[in-house]
Amino acid sequence: MNTVLVLSALTIFVTMALALTRALKGPSVFDRIVAVNVFGTKTVLIVALITVISGNHDLIDVALVYALINFITVVAVLKLTRMRDLAASGEGDITDG
Numbered sequence: 001m002n003t004v005l006v007l008s009a010l011t012i013f014v015t016m017a018l019a020l021t022r023a024l025k026g027p028s029v030f031d032r033i034v035a036v037n038v039f040g041t042k043t044v045l046i047v048a049l050i051t052v053i054s055g056n057h058d059l060i061d062v063a064l065v066y067a068l069i070n071f072i073t074v075v076a077v078l079k080l081t082r083m084r085d086l087a088a089s090g091e092g093d094i095t096d097g
Contacts, residue, residue: 002053009049016042033077040070 016039024064047063 005049005053007048009053012042012045012049016046029081030078033074033081037070037074040066040074044070 019035019038021040023032023039026032026035044063044067046073047059047066051057051063
């Protein structure tokens with residue numbers, strides 16, 4: 001079973017490298033944001049695998065907090081990309097003129 005977990009970790013590292021490549025080369029800013037989100041999700045998976053392999057179950061809390069921070073960060077960056085302002089409410093973007 002330990003071999004399967006190590007092979008899973010190596011596969012996740014390969015997909016993390018591919019996501020990092022997409023984040024650096026991405027044709028658009030949205031491709032780069034999605035690649036960073038995928039990288040963060042794979043990081044959560046690696047932390048969970050390390051938890052299972054080492055038997056230290058306290059790290060699951062770290063993985064959950066990292067997943068939450070990853071989600072909130074991606075939403076904030078997408079809003080910043082679209083609105084150019086994090087404080088914008090999304091209503092009244094078009095001024096009556």
